[in-house]
Amino acid sequence: MLLQSLSLTLVASLAAANPISRRSAPPYSEGQAFTLVANVTDTSKAIFDPPINGWSLSGTRVGANLYTATLHAGAGAVFFVNGTGQDVSSASTSLASPPVDFGTGNYMPGGLQFGPAASNDREAYLSLNLGQFGTVGAGITPGLRGAYADLFIRFDAGTFVVCNETAPTYGRPQYPVRFEAAAVPDNCVAISLLAQCAPLPELHGVDEFNLRPLGAKCYDDVAAIDWSQY
Numbered sequence: 001m002l003l004q005s006l007s008l009t010l011v012a013s014l015a016a017a018n019p020i021s022r023r024s025a026p027p028y029s030e031g032q033a034f035t036l037v038a039n040v041t042d043t044s045k046a047i048f049d050p051p052i053n054g055w056s057l058s059g060t061r062v063g064a065n066l067y068t069a070t071l072h073a074g075a076g077a078v079f080f081v082n083g084t085g086q087d088v089s090s091a092s093t094s095l096a097s098p099p100v101d102f103g104t105g106n107y108m109p110g111g112l113q114f115g116p117a118a119s120n121d122r123e124a125y126l127s128l129n130l131g132q133f134g135t136v137g138a139g140i141t142p143g144l145r146g147a148y149a150d151l152f153i154r155f156d157a158g159t160f161v162v163c164n165e166t167a168p169t170y171g172r173p174q175y176p177v178r179f180e181a182a183a184v185p186d187n188c189v190a191i192s193l194l195a196q197c198a199p200l201p202e203l204h205g206v207d208e209f210n211l212r213p214l215g216a217k218c219y220d221d222v223a224a225i226d227w228s229q230y
């Protein structure tokens with residue numbers, strides 16, 4: 001008893017003596033849903049004007065029900081982590097979007113999909129196509145295993161990037177987001193995709209699509225984080 005209270009006193013005085021001890025990661029909440037906000041991690045390349053730091057992931061329509069994942073200055077697409085507890089343990093969750101209905105009464109599922117690029121197997125193109133589930137193997141760094149509330153994918157080590165396509169055309173929009181397992185191309189910058197808490201809309205098609213929304217770590221406001229403290 002005495003030893004315990006002594007050591008508690010010691011800990012308290014040590015903490016008081018070291019008021020500038022660094023925290024390892026910004027504080028986060030547990031949310032039902034979130035948007036994904038780009039945090040530029042390689043600030044050496046100024047290839048975007050205006051800069052895209054703090055922009056959100058959303059879809060740009062490139063065909064019927066086909067949406068390339070891109071960054072936008074406005075509000076982002078809302079996602080939730082879908083899966084069971086067992087899916088979390090095996091990193092087999094996915095990122096799902098609330099199913100949408102275009103007035104037909106038929107809800108279409110959606111999610112974040114990773115597809116291999118046609119030209120090589122070192123990068124994955126990201127899309128938000130409707131009528132397709134999110135790719136299994138994506139989630140927000142769960143529980144206490146990772147310090148940051150960021151998107152992971154269960155592929156090779158690599159990084160998310162956003163690219164400046166100088167001559168964007170229909171079907172090849174500006175600000176596409178990809179996953180690069182090899183070197184970051186010259187026209188792209190490395191980003192992290194950080195989860196920012198958002199309300200979960202009412203879900204339709206829960207039984208039809210076997211939706212299993214899980215809570216996820218997310219930041220209240222990514223723009224308010226002072227990274228110099230971590």
Ligand SMILES: *[C@@H]1O[C@H](CO)[C@@H](O)[C@H](O)[C@H]1NC(C)=O
Nearest residue numbers: 039040041042043148192227
């Ligand atoms: C966010 O970006 C800042 C500045 O580039 C960097 O210091 C920080 O490590 C990044 N955080 C994450 C989680 O990527």
Ligand SMILES: *[C@@H]1O[C@H](CO)[C@@H](O)[C@H](O)[C@H]1NC(C)=O
Nearest residue numbers: 047048049050164165166174
């Ligand atoms: C992309 O890069 C080109 C060439 O440097 C530049 O002229 C253009 O403004 C950039 N596009 C965007 C959206 O930043």
Ligand SMILES: *[C@@H]1O[C@H](CO)[C@@H](O)[C@H](O)[C@H]1NC(C)=O
Nearest residue numbers: 082083084133209210211212
């Ligand atoms: C959600 O997760 C469950 C459990 O793994 C799975 O059966 C279902 O297909 C998933 N639904 C979507 C839309 O990803």
